[in-house]
Amino acid sequence: MSRALGAVLLAFAVVFAAAWVRYSPPRPLPASAPPERFSAERARELQRAIAGDGVVTRAQGTPGHERAKGELVDALSRLGLNPEVQHAFVCGRHGSCGFVENVVARRAGSDPNASAVALMAHYDSAPASPGASDDGVGVAAVIEAARALSHDPPQRRPVVIVLTDGEESGLLGAEAFAQLHPLAKSVRSVVNVDARGSHGPSNLFETSTNNAWLVGLAAKNLERPVSSSLFYEVYRRMPNDTDFTVMKATANGVNFANLAGIDDYHTPLDSIANADIGTLQHHGEQVLAMARALGESTEAEHPPAGDATWFDVLSLFIVRWPAGFTLPLALAALALVVGQAIRMRAFGAKGLFASLATLGGGALATVAAGLAMKASGALAVPWIAHPAFPLAALHGAALFGGLSVAAATTREATPRGTWAGTWILWSLLGVGAAYVAPGTAYLFVVPALAAGLTAWLPIEITSGLAAVVAGILWLPLDTPIYDAIGFIIPPVIAISTIVLLSALPPLLRGLPRAVWIGMGVVTCAAIGVATLQPLFSTVHPQRANVLFRQDEDAAHAYVQTSWGTLEWGSPPRSMLESLGPLEMLSPRAPLPVSLPCPSVETTRITVAAPALEVEKSSVENGHRHVRIRLRSLRGATSLLLVFGDGKAPRNVVISSHGQVASSSRGWLVLRGIPTEGLEVDMTADGPDPIDLTLMDVTPGVPKDTPAAKAVDARRALEGVAVPFQEGDITIATKHARL
Incomplete structure (x- = not known):
C-alpha cells in the first residue's frame, strides 16, 4: 500500500469518526439554563406529560388525546399566550375527513402590518402508539421555543403556535387551520417539526420553493446544521407528507425531522423511555433559531426568486450557491479536468476506464450480496434487529468488487491516465446530476473541482486531496441512508463505498491481491452470519x-x-x-x-x-x-x-x-x-x-x-x-x- 493511499484511508476513518460525533444530537441543556436558551430538560416535562404513561394513545377521540390537549392549553396559558381550541370538520387530500381540535396561540409582533411566522407540530399520535417522539418531540420543542421567545423583545413579525390534530389521519389539522382559521391568512412563514423515529439529529430536510434566501438564513443562524439539497431533492420525489405539505402551498418555510429509531415508529415503543432527549435539544435549537431569524426577516413577505444548492460540512457550517450555478459549475469542472488531462498528456485507454470499471465492479458485487441475503431471508424486512453484519456484507462486497476490478484495470495503466479517467467520470456524473437533480450534483462537482484545481501538484497528492474532499461529502450519508430506507434496495446502502472507490484508482496501482481476496472472504463470512441472525428482537x-x-x-x-x-x-x-x-x-x-x-x-x-x-x-x-x-x-x-x-x-x-x-x-x-x-x-x-x-x-x-x-x-x-x-x-x- 502506497503512503498516499494509506493517508487517504486514514483520512476516511477520521472523517467517518467525526461524522459519527458531529451528527449525534447535542447534549441537553439543564432546566437551570438561561431563560432565553432552549432547554431540553424543561421541554422534557411537557413531552412526558403529553405522552402519559407510555401506553395510552393520543389518537383522535381517545382519552389520551383529550388529556394531551388539556396539557397543551395549560402550557401555553402559563406563557400568557391565551390559547384557543379550533374545533372543525375538514376533508384532506388523502381520502380522509374528520373532526379535529387544533390548539392555536399567537404572540404579537412589533409591526402590526407584518405577516406571521407559524411554529407547527402535531399532537395526535398513531392509534397503536403513545407518540412520545411522533410528534411529542415536535410539540415539546415548539412550546419550549415559544417560552424562550417570550424572554426576547417582541419580534417584528408575530408568531403563531399551531399544534395540529389529525395529522396521522391525513393532515386534517393542518388542512383545518389553512382552510378555516382566520389567523392562517396572516401566516407567510412556517417552521414545522415532525419525527419518523425516536432519536437521531434534527434534519432540515425540506423547504418551500425559491429557497435560496431560506438556506441563507439557516446558514447564518443554525449552530449545528444538518441539511443538504440532496435531502430536498430526494424527499420532494417521494410520496411522503407532513403538515408542512399543506402550509407550503401559501407560505414559505422549513421542515425539520429526525429519522433514526424507526424500530419505535408508530408502535407502543414510541415512549418517553425510548425518546432521545438529545434529539429534543437539537430540534428545539433549530426551531428557536429559525423562529428568531424568520421573525425579523424582511424577505419573508416578498421572497426573492431562486433555489439553492447546499450542503453542511460535518454539521459545522453550510456551503451554498444559487441552483442556477450548478450546471455551469459542473461544466467548468469537466472543462478544467479535461484541460488538465490534456496538459498532462494523461489520455490512455486502460487508465480512462479504470474508474468506471471500479464503480461497476463495486455496484455489481453489492447487488449480488444483496440478492444472496434476500434469498436467504436475512433481509426479509426493511429494518432488522441486527443490521451490523448485513451492512458489513454490503460494504465488504463493494470493496471486494471494486478493488478486484481496480487491481486488474490499473495494473498496466499510468497514474496520470487513471487520474484523468477518474475525474472525467466524476465530472460527467456531476453534469448529468445537474441536469436531472441539481440538488445532488454537489456530491460529484465539488470533488471534481478539487481535482482540477490541484492537478499541478504531484499525482498522488492531487488524487488524495480530491478523494478526501469526496469522503467528507459521501461518508456522512452512510447512517441516514439506512435510517431512511433500510434494506429496501440493498445496494443503495453501500453507495458511499461504491462511489468513493471510484475516486481511488490513481492510488490503487499495484494493490496486493490479498487485499481484495480478503474482502471477499470477509463478505462471505458476514453474509453467513447475517443469515443466522434473528430478524426481530424486543428492541426491534x-x-x-x-x-x-x-x-x-x-x-x-x-x-x-x-x-x-x-x-x-x-x-x-x-x-x-x-x-x-x-x-x-x-x-x-x-x-x-x-x-x-x-x-x-x-x-x-x-x-x-x-x-x-x-x-x-x-x-x-x-x-x-x-x-x-x-x-x-x-x-x-x-x-x-x-x-x-x-x-x-x-x-x-x-x-x-x-x-x-x-x-x-x-x-x-x-x-x-x-x-x-x-x-x-x-x-x-x-x-x-x-x-x-x-x-x-x-x-x-x-x-x-x-x-x-x-x-x-x-x-x-x-x-x-x-x-x-x-x-x-x-x-x-x-x-x-x-
Missing part, C-alpha cells in the same frame, strides 16, 4: 396487528404484518397457529390500504353493522344523485367507505358540514364520527347505482374469537411482536347498492 420487534372483520355473509380473523405497500415479514407462526390449522388460512386484504394477509373464516358473533339510511336517490341529467346518512350502532368513531371496483363517484360532499371529500383512491375514511352520524351527498357519472361497502372500525378485537387468541399468542412472544399503525381493530361491514 416485528409489527403484527390482529383484525376481526364481520361482513354480512361471513366473519374472518386476520394477522396483518403489512401497511400500504410496506411489508414487515411473514406473521409469527404462533399467531397463525392460534387462528387454526395453517392449511385453512387464506390470503385476504381486510382493508383497502392493506396487502393480502393470512385470514381464517370464523364463527359469526353479535356485532351491529353500521347504519346506512338512504334519504334520496334519483337520476338527474343522466347522473345518479344519492344522499345518505351514515352512523355506527356500536359507538365507532371511524367509518370507511369503499366504492365498488375501486371507482369513487365523481363528487362526494359531506353535506352536513359543507366539505368536498377527495376519494380518488376509491375509498374514503371518516374520523371522529358523532353519534348522530354524518350526511353524505354523492354524484356518479351515469345513471347506474353506486356500489358501496360501509365499514365501521373500533379498537381491540372481540373476546372468545380466533382474533383474541392471536392477540394472546402475540403477548406470549414477550415483546418480539407488537401492534403498529392502527393497531388491533374490529371491523363491521354493510354492503349497499344505492
Whole structure:
C-alpha cells in the first residue's frame, strides 16, 4: 500500500469518526439554563406529560388525546399566550375527513402590518402508539421555543403556535387551520417539526420553493446544521407528507425531522423511555433559531426568486450557491479536468476506464450480496434487529468488487491516465446530476473541482486531496441512508463505498491481491452470519396487528404484518397457529390500504353493522344523485367507505358540514364520527347505482374469537411482536347498492 493511499484511508476513518460525533444530537441543556436558551430538560416535562404513561394513545377521540390537549392549553396559558381550541370538520387530500381540535396561540409582533411566522407540530399520535417522539418531540420543542421567545423583545413579525390534530389521519389539522382559521391568512412563514423515529439529529430536510434566501438564513443562524439539497431533492420525489405539505402551498418555510429509531415508529415503543432527549435539544435549537431569524426577516413577505444548492460540512457550517450555478459549475469542472488531462498528456485507454470499471465492479458485487441475503431471508424486512453484519456484507462486497476490478484495470495503466479517467467520470456524473437533480450534483462537482484545481501538484497528492474532499461529502450519508430506507434496495446502502472507490484508482496501482481476496472472504463470512441472525428482537420487534372483520355473509380473523405497500415479514407462526390449522388460512386484504394477509373464516358473533339510511336517490341529467346518512350502532368513531371496483363517484360532499371529500383512491375514511352520524351527498357519472361497502372500525378485537387468541399468542412472544399503525381493530361491514 502506497503512503498516499494509506493517508487517504486514514483520512476516511477520521472523517467517518467525526461524522459519527458531529451528527449525534447535542447534549441537553439543564432546566437551570438561561431563560432565553432552549432547554431540553424543561421541554422534557411537557413531552412526558403529553405522552402519559407510555401506553395510552393520543389518537383522535381517545382519552389520551383529550388529556394531551388539556396539557397543551395549560402550557401555553402559563406563557400568557391565551390559547384557543379550533374545533372543525375538514376533508384532506388523502381520502380522509374528520373532526379535529387544533390548539392555536399567537404572540404579537412589533409591526402590526407584518405577516406571521407559524411554529407547527402535531399532537395526535398513531392509534397503536403513545407518540412520545411522533410528534411529542415536535410539540415539546415548539412550546419550549415559544417560552424562550417570550424572554426576547417582541419580534417584528408575530408568531403563531399551531399544534395540529389529525395529522396521522391525513393532515386534517393542518388542512383545518389553512382552510378555516382566520389567523392562517396572516401566516407567510412556517417552521414545522415532525419525527419518523425516536432519536437521531434534527434534519432540515425540506423547504418551500425559491429557497435560496431560506438556506441563507439557516446558514447564518443554525449552530449545528444538518441539511443538504440532496435531502430536498430526494424527499420532494417521494410520496411522503407532513403538515408542512399543506402550509407550503401559501407560505414559505422549513421542515425539520429526525429519522433514526424507526424500530419505535408508530408502535407502543414510541415512549418517553425510548425518546432521545438529545434529539429534543437539537430540534428545539433549530426551531428557536429559525423562529428568531424568520421573525425579523424582511424577505419573508416578498421572497426573492431562486433555489439553492447546499450542503453542511460535518454539521459545522453550510456551503451554498444559487441552483442556477450548478450546471455551469459542473461544466467548468469537466472543462478544467479535461484541460488538465490534456496538459498532462494523461489520455490512455486502460487508465480512462479504470474508474468506471471500479464503480461497476463495486455496484455489481453489492447487488449480488444483496440478492444472496434476500434469498436467504436475512433481509426479509426493511429494518432488522441486527443490521451490523448485513451492512458489513454490503460494504465488504463493494470493496471486494471494486478493488478486484481496480487491481486488474490499473495494473498496466499510468497514474496520470487513471487520474484523468477518474475525474472525467466524476465530472460527467456531476453534469448529468445537474441536469436531472441539481440538488445532488454537489456530491460529484465539488470533488471534481478539487481535482482540477490541484492537478499541478504531484499525482498522488492531487488524487488524495480530491478523494478526501469526496469522503467528507459521501461518508456522512452512510447512517441516514439506512435510517431512511433500510434494506429496501440493498445496494443503495453501500453507495458511499461504491462511489468513493471510484475516486481511488490513481492510488490503487499495484494493490496486493490479498487485499481484495480478503474482502471477499470477509463478505462471505458476514453474509453467513447475517443469515443466522434473528430478524426481530424486543428492541426491534416485528409489527403484527390482529383484525376481526364481520361482513354480512361471513366473519374472518386476520394477522396483518403489512401497511400500504410496506411489508414487515411473514406473521409469527404462533399467531397463525392460534387462528387454526395453517392449511385453512387464506390470503385476504381486510382493508383497502392493506396487502393480502393470512385470514381464517370464523364463527359469526353479535356485532351491529353500521347504519346506512338512504334519504334520496334519483337520476338527474343522466347522473345518479344519492344522499345518505351514515352512523355506527356500536359507538365507532371511524367509518370507511369503499366504492365498488375501486371507482369513487365523481363528487362526494359531506353535506352536513359543507366539505368536498377527495376519494380518488376509491375509498374514503371518516374520523371522529358523532353519534348522530354524518350526511353524505354523492354524484356518479351515469345513471347506474353506486356500489358501496360501509365499514365501521373500533379498537381491540372481540373476546372468545380466533382474533383474541392471536392477540394472546402475540403477548406470549414477550415483546418480539407488537401492534403498529392502527393497531388491533374490529371491523363491521354493510354492503349497499344505492
